[in-house]
Amino acid sequence: MGHGTNLLRRGPRTAVAAVAVGALATAGLTLGPATAARAAISCEVTYTGYQWGSGSGGFTASIAVKNTGDPVTGWTLTFTFPGSQRLTQGWSAQWTQTGARVTATSPAWGGPVGAGSSFFLGFNGTWTGSNPPPTDFAINGVPCTVNQVPNPSPSATPVTTPSATPSPPPLRIVISPKSIVVPEGGTAGVQVTLSQRPPGNVIVGTGRVAGDTDLTASAPVTFTPENWDVPQTITVTAAQDGDATDGSATFDSRSSQITGSSAVLWTAVERDDDIVP
Numbered sequence: 001m002g003h004g005t006n007l008l009r010r011g012p013r014t015a016v017a018a019v020a021v022g023a024l025a026t027a028g029l030t031l032g033p034a035t036a037a038r039a040a041i042s043c044e045v046t047y048t049g050y051q052w053g054s055g056s057g058g059f060t061a062s063i064a065v066k067n068t069g070d071p072v073t074g075w076t077l078t079f080t081f082p083g084s085q086r087l088t089q090g091w092s093a094q095w096t097q098t099g100a101r102v103t104a105t106s107p108a109w110g111g112p113v114g115a116g117s118s119f120f121l122g123f124n125g126t127w128t129g130s131n132p133p134p135t136d137f138a139i140n141g142v143p144c145t146v147n148q149v150p151n152p153s154p155s156a157t158p159v160t161t162p163s164a165t166p167s168p169p170p171l172r173i174v175i176s177p178k179s180i181v182v183p184e185g186g187t188a189g190v191q192v193t194l195s196q197r198p199p200g201n202v203i204v205g206t207g208r209v210a211g212d213t214d215l216t217a218s219a220p221v222t223f224t225p226e227n228w229d230v231p232q233t234i235t236v237t238a239a240q241d242g243d244a245t246d247g248s249a250t251f252d253s254r255s256s257q258i259t260g261s262s263a264v265l266w267t268a269v270e271r272d273d274d275i276v277p
């Protein structure tokens with residue numbers, strides 16, 4: 001039942017096709033053998049390579065071929081390696097390499113490629129020295145328009161490492177001298193500066209951390225980014241005391257504007273004036 005229907009449907013179409021082929025054949029004969037059977041080939045190739053290695057290595061290439069001409073049945077893609085590349089394995093075609101020349105022919109299962117259609121193939125290869133992409137792609141001997149996709153290989157990408165910014169030496173408090181003698185009932189001082197220009201104001205305070213409580217240091221001093229290297233004085237006063245011995249104290253100068261440990265220890269000795277020689 002179904003058979004009969006198909007045959008009935010197919011009949012007229014076959015007849016029409018036969019007429020068409022006949023007309024073409026007749027036209028071909030009229031036009032001459034040189035132009036009759038050749039379809040106009042026009043193609044556009046997009047080549048994308050992914051390579052790895054340094055100095056030498058491997059790569060994978062993807063090739064997209066767009067048929068921008070007449071339909072093609074049975075194609076041969078050819079191109080030339082510009083460098084020392086070697087084909088190791090290809091797919092979606094029958095691949096051969098002779099010298100630098102590579103040929104890929106349409107696989108047996110490949111059907112006609114319609115106008116405007118694309119087909120895709122690719123291969124793996126090795127490279128030494130450099131891996132420039134091929135540029136002379138042709139289909140059936142007709143050169144194709146070629147689009148190169150930039151190779152996103154690591155060697156092609158400039159490696160930007162953040163330049164190691166040398167960390168500046170830490171800001172320090174500088175005390176000079178580190179030991180002073182203060183007469184009882186009198187004063188003496190140490191000079192204080194900063195080791196380098198601070199980003200902002202730095203207040204240096206001084207406290208006694210050990211020793212004779214009759215020795216006291218003066219109020220904090222402030223350094224600015226402008227006067228950081230102009231010495232300021234920390235004055236130590238030795239109060240009159242009732243003993244007859246030389247006292248001593250350890251002072252600690254530091255700043256909360258300096259990150260990290262900024263403490264500088266220094267000493268003052270009281271020259272007692274009650275000592276009977």
Ligand SMILES: [Ca+2]
Nearest residue numbers: 241243272274
């Ligand atoms: Ca005394």
Ligand SMILES: [Ca+2]
Nearest residue numbers: 241245247272
């Ligand atoms: Ca004393």
